[in-house]
Amino acid sequence: MTAIAAPPARIREAASRDSALATVHFRLMVLMLLVSGVVLLIVAKLIWMGVAAGPQRANVVSGGFVPARADIVDRNGEPLARTIDGWSIAIHPREVISDRRELAQKLAALMPEHSAAWYWRALNSNRKFVYLRKRAMPELVRQVNALGEPAVALGREPERLYPQGMMAAHVLGFVDNDSIGRSGLELTNNGRLTDAAQRGEPLMLAMDSRVQAALESELNAAMVKHSAAAATGIVLDVHTGEVVALSSLPSYNPNVGPDANGVRSNELNMATQAVFELGSTFKPLTIANAIDQHVVTDIARRYDARAALRVGGYRIRDDHPANRWLNVPEMLTLSSNIVTAQIAEQIGAARMERYFRALGFYDKAAIELPNPRRPLTPHFWARTTVMTSGYGHGIAITPLHLANAYAALVNGGILRPATLLRRRAGQVPAGRRVIAPETSALMRRLLRLIVTDGTGRRADAAGMRVGGKTGTADKSSGGGYNRNARVSTFAAAFPMDDPKYVVVAMLDDPHGTADTGGFATAGMVAAPIVGKVVARIGPLLGVYPDEARDVDLSDLRGMIWKPKAER
Amino acid sequence: MLAARFRSVYWVALASVAGLGCYMVTQRVAAERTSLEKLERDIWRTRMSIRNLETELGTRGSLSQMEKWNIEVLDLRAANSAQFVREGVQLASLNASPVPGAPATVAAVRPAGVVQAKAEVPRPAEPRVEQPMLRHANYVRPEGERITPLPQRVALSGAGPLDSSALADIGRIARVEAGEAREQ
Numbered sequence: 001m002t003a004i005a006a007p008p009a010r011i012r013e014a015a016s017r018d019s020a021l022a023t024v025h026f027r028l029m030v031l032m033l034l035v036s037g038v039v040l041l042i043v044a045k046l047i048w049m050g051v052a053a054g055p056q057r058a059n060v061v062s063g064g065f066v067p068a069r070a071d072i073v074d075r076n077g078e079p080l081a082r083t084i085d086g087w088s089i090a091i092h093p094r095e096v097i098s099d100r101r102e103l104a105q106k107l108a109a110l111m112p113e114h115s116a117a118w119y120w121r122a123l124n125s126n127r128k129f130v131y132l133r134k135r136a137m138p139e140l141v142r143q144v145n146a147l148g149e150p151a152v153a154l155g156r157e158p159e160r161l162y163p164q165g166m167m168a169a170h171v172l173g174f175v176d177n178d179s180i181g182r183s184g185l186e187l188t189n190n191g192r193l194t195d196a197a198q199r200g201e202p203l204m205l206a207m208d209s210r211v212q213a214a215l216e217s218e219l220n221a222a223m224v225k226h227s228a229a230a231a232t233g234i235v236l237d238v239h240t241g242e243v244v245a246l247s248s249l250p251s252y253n254p255n256v257g258p259d260a261n262g263v264r265s266n267e268l269n270m271a272t273q274a275v276f277e278l279g280s281t282f283k284p285l286t287i288a289n290a291i292d293q294h295v296v297t298d299i300a301r302r303y304d305a306r307a308a309l310r311v312g313g314y315r316i317r318d319d320h321p322a323n324r325w326l327n328v329p330e331m332l333t334l335s336s337n338i339v340t341a342q343i344a345e346q347i348g349a350a351r352m353e354r355y356f357r358a359l360g361f362y363d364k365a366a367i368e369l370p371n372p373r374r375p376l377t378p379h380f381w382a383r384t385t386v387m388t389s390g391y392g393h394g395i396a397i398t399p400l401h402l403a404n405a406y407a408a409l410v411n412g413g414i415l416r417p418a419t420l421l422r423r424r425a426g427q428v429p430a431g432r433r434v435i436a437p438e439t440s441a442l443m444r445r446l447l448r449l450i451v452t453d454g455t456g457r458r459a460d461a462a463g464m465r466v467g468g469k470t471g472t473a474d475k476s477s478g479g480g481y482n483r484n485a486r487v488s489t490f491a492a493a494f495p496m497d498d499p500k501y502v503v504v505a506m507l508d509d510p511h512g513t514a515d516t517g518g519f520a521t522a523g524m525v526a527a528p529i530v531g532k533v534v535a536r537i538g539p540l541l542g543v544y545p546d547e548a549r550d551v552d553l554s555d556l557r558g559m560i561w562k563p564k565a566e567r
Numbered sequence: 568m569l570a571a572r573f574r575s576v577y578w579v580a581l582a583s584v585a586g587l588g589c590y591m592v593t594q595r596v597a598a599e600r601t602s603l604e605k606l607e608r609d610i611w612r613t614r615m616s617i618r619n620l621e622t623e624l625g626t627r628g629s630l631s632q633m634e635k636w637n638i639e640v641l642d643l644r645a646a647n648s649a650q651f652v653r654e655g656v657q658l659a660s661l662n663a664s665p666v667p668g669a670p671a672t673v674a675a676v677r678p679a680g681v682v683q684a685k686a687e688v689p690r691p692a693e694p695r696v697e698q699p700m701l702r703h704a705n706y707v708r709p710e711g712e713r714i715t716p717l718p719q720r721v722a723l724s725g726a727g728p729l730d731s732s733a734l735a736d737i738g739r740i741a742r743v744e745a746g747e748a749r750e751q
Binding site: 209 | 614615618619631633634646649653
């Protein structure tokens with residue numbers, strides 16, 4: 001009975017201690033497994049990351065540079081619009097710590113576009129963030145920073161810069177503060193310019209900036225010289241419809257935002273958004289129509305121009321009456337309204353309207369510019385309408401319409417939509433025939449005759465074989481015509497032996513000067529612009545002056561009657 | 568025996584050397600890649616600054632500014648049709664006298680400013696704004712007959728291929744050669 005030495009309670013105690021120990025071990029084991037599991041997991045993840053993940057590369061490093069908004073370049077790659085990083089100056093009004101009134105005065109001294117009161121209101125407004133100036137110069141930024149106000153926020157923001165300033169402003173347009181196009185190509189091509197896939201590639205225009213600069217400089221000189229209200233010029237490639245230069249003066253600087261009232265002056269593009277009665281420049285178009293329609297079968301046939309025509313209550317008269325019978329070359333060189341009216345009447349209303357429709361005079365100009373103006377065309381073709389529209393009265397079109405029609409007139413008779421964008425060799429549209437090729441060939445010689453022997457003598461740039469037609473129209477005002485205000489236009493093409501470019505120059509309300517004998521007619525004020533422009537841009541466009549070459553006009557000259565003394 | 572015992576140690580050492588080598592290669596590649604990225608970022612930054620400088624240059628030298636300088640400072644005009652040479656014969660004719668043998672007389676080449684300067688001699692105080700700011704060096708001709716204009720020979724045409732002395736030379740050489748040919 002001595003077998004049991006320990007009391008049973010202790011045995012029980014030992015047994016329970018063993019099991020408790022086992023439990024502890026078990027728990028420790030589980031804990032260790034958990035920890036090592038986690039460690040293993042982390043190690044596995046690290047290995048996985050090392051093995052599976054490819055090399056991480058910084059996003060910026062892509063070699064190329066993609067601007068926030070695509071550049072616009074001319075046909076030679078010269079930049080016309082670019083997005084750069086500009087400075088902006090803003091303020092957090094709630095965080096201003098210095099004296100607000102004093103700060104407002106200092107800001108007004110640095111940025112005088114707003115008054116000190118305006119800045120004081122801005123500083124006391126309950127807004128979180130107020131822009132004080134966008135497009136700030138680094139110098140100004142440094143000065144504002146030197147004020148030492150921590151609430152001023154200086155930031156870098158993409159800013160649209162037009163390196164050529166006012167040049168081609170109406171073509172390029174401008175963007176608003178949020179970099180959204182608001183005018184010109186910036187508006188019509190906004191999608192293309194901001195599209196992530198395409199904005200790395202600059203938008204190439206058909207424009208040649210050197211030609212544009214020459215055109216604007218000559219137009220501006222003439223506008224100032226003749227105190228004209230406005231001036232417009234277009235240079236158009238006759239074979240592709242590309243607009244090589246397009247200018248509307250007075251212009252504006254797209255780099256400068258609107259004034260305090262949000263108004264931007266001179267925004268109207270006179271070349272596409274304004275219509276004019278372009279006068280006698282229509283005469284070659286009418287003659288081409290008449291020849292195509294077999295109304296004029298012989299240009300030597302004479303028409304009575306001895307007296308003014310009376311049609312209804314209206315008198316059609318010539319500015320320089322010849323008081324004799326005139327044939328077609330004489331009618332064009334003397335610019336006779338009477339003869340043109342007779343020919344237009346023979347063509348008739350239906351065929352006149354059909355022809356003007358074919359030339360696109362009933363549609364808005366097809367061009368990549370916003371809000372092109374629809375021409376004012378006759379709804380009812382009265383007898384007077386038929387006659388006057390033959391010489392460009394009673395129908396108002398944009399200068400671009402005229403340039404496009406002249407391109408068709410001289411290029412063999414094919415009308416193509418004009419474009420501001422570069423057309424590569426394969427992208428030129430086929431166009432549609434509006435004038436017979438033989439008629440076009442004759443018209444080239446007649447246009448050249450007007451410059452050598454007619455009203456366009458002042459456009460005859462030496463060796464450039466310019467041909468064109470003058471057009472002086474009284475400005476319509478309040479239902480009648482103002483005989484003291486006129487629109488003087490010269491529509492031309494060069495070189496006439498193989499026309500490549502059409503040049504249209506127009507002055508709105510020019511005044512005569514001493515060297516024009518006080519006259520403000522197109523031959524005196526608009527033709528010299530074309531002459532000077534052609535002499536400057538010809539060599540730039542690959543047309544070199546050659547005084548040994550010209551169009552053979554001997555047969556046409558023979559038809560022009562001259563008084564005995566001059567023969 | 569010893570080697571056999573330490574075989575496992577060798578294996579471990581070998582494996583760790585190989586692993587370390589691989590790791591070093593990885594590190595090396597990563598370092599190269601980093602420097603490449605840095606280089607690419609430098610290229611990008613340089614392109615950006617080229618673009619900015621180009622833009623600045625284009626803005627400062629815009630076409631209207633150029634025209635202003637051309638007219639007001641340099642007095643340059645667009646070339647006229649007589650200044651274009653169309654063929655080689657025309658180019659050669661620029662260097663020849665109008666008549667072979669006759670001395671070429673040319674008007675003294677005067678910049679535009681000289682003619683105006685002559686007119687302003689009696690009243691030199693009057694400022695002339697239309698003159699270009701930068702002009703060729705010129706002098707003001709004295710009034711009257713103190714200097715009689717002499718016909719000037721242009722150096723080039725004097726040494727030209729067809730003036731009288733050259734023709735005489737050609738004739739002399741021809742005679743000598745003809746004589747030599749007869750002797751042979």
